[in-house]
Amino acid sequence: MINDDIPAPAPAPARTYTLIGPDGRPYTSTTPGTLGGYRRDRLYGRLDCPSALRFIAAGGYVSNRVFFPDEATAIAAGYRPCAKCLPEKYRQWKTRGTPES
Numbered sequence: 001m002i003n004d005d006i007p008a009p010a011p012a013p014a015r016t017y018t019l020i021g022p023d024g025r026p027y028t029s030t031t032p033g034t035l036g037g038y039r040r041d042r043l044y045g046r047l048d049c050p051s052a053l054r055f056i057a058a059g060g061y062v063s064n065r066v067f068f069p070d071e072a073t074a075i076a077a078g079y080r081p082c083a084k085c086l087p088e089k090y091r092q093w094k095t096r097g098t099p100e101s
């Protein structure tokens with residue numbers, strides 16, 4: 001008996017993205033994140049944040065670069081808004097954040 005089964009073609013690998021979930025742990029997503037973040041300082045901001053892009057250009061940032069699907073997830077993961085590209089959010093965060101010392 002001849003086995004003439006044709007192997008199913010391998011599906012084209014879907015582009016995946018590593019995003020940070022609300023528990024602060026990375027997971028694989030099939031959709032890109034909408035916000036970028038800096039793991040070491042637990043900051044999140046716009047993908048085109050000028051200060052993030054400057055760090056990336058300098059080469060010292062990429063290994064700490066993370067991405068979030070949305071803002072609620074970034075906050076849940078314990079990140080705070082970037083003062084540079086999200087000044088409004090940053091002010092709100094400061095207001096409801098740690099008490100003045």
Ligand SMILES: [Zn+2]
Nearest residue numbers: 045049082085
């Ligand atoms: Zn920023």
